[in-house]
Amino acid sequence: MKKLSIAFGVVALSLSGCASIMSGRTQTMTFESTPELSDITIFNKAGKKVHVGQAPVTVNLKRSAGFFVPERYTVVFEKEGYEKKTINVSSHVNGWYVGNILLGGLIGLLIVDPATGAMYSLSTKETNIVLNALNKGDINVDAQSLTIVSTTELPKDVLDKAKPIPMN
Template structure:
């Protein structure tokens, strides 16, 4: 005959195990592993450029300078990934626009492997955790044509015979391309 204490302990253990299985079945792999938000770093060359980030709805999410790390929402609704437009500007440079676009998060596929039907069809799509962004985006700004055209550089052509020895020390020879 078994003591009643062991019987109750076994029953309690089975309930705990069953509760754990139910909790796993009702959750999503991507939601557990990644969450509904993700940090994304925005960099520029040169640094210190102004950056404006807007979401799919056109709402301004951030306004500041590079480099910056933002925590962005992955989802924009049920089975709808969020996308972001990034505008990077700096005086003397051409402005640059980039898109931050998501891909399907690998953990979302874990729902198929681990039998998380509710995670596959409800939790991960509702939280946006089924999507993933690149960890960083980089904008290389090109020097503005106005800046190049308005530069103070000039070219003066003179005969070396008319130059003083001191001026000859500062002179540079220009060779035409062949």
């Protein structure tokens, strides 16, 4: 009975893909921005929008664009008053895919993992993006704004120029 269980396990492993079992066809990625609530648009390698929303956001992205074709994404962050920033998400071979070679999973190596896309992992150098504020001359401000700053944080020369707001 024990030999039958071992044989069944070996056959099951050889007919499946290691990366498909361990990783799946999609990968969860989280994107954040400073300031928060920037608009985020994710495009796949074909230029199709796959997600539109606001950061912070967690999305499930497909690992491949087809049989033996890795997917890649362009992520665009935008917020009024800030510079637009774009990052790229690339694909590389998933470490679990190599498990097919070690465990003799020829079907997983040539069919299952490439078909599901699990043979790839997505990565990017940055997922927490800092958007740079535009110069006030670069943006059109129609409304007045109020900035509150602690007087203990201001240099003395700036504090000397400050004017109190009259309370009525």
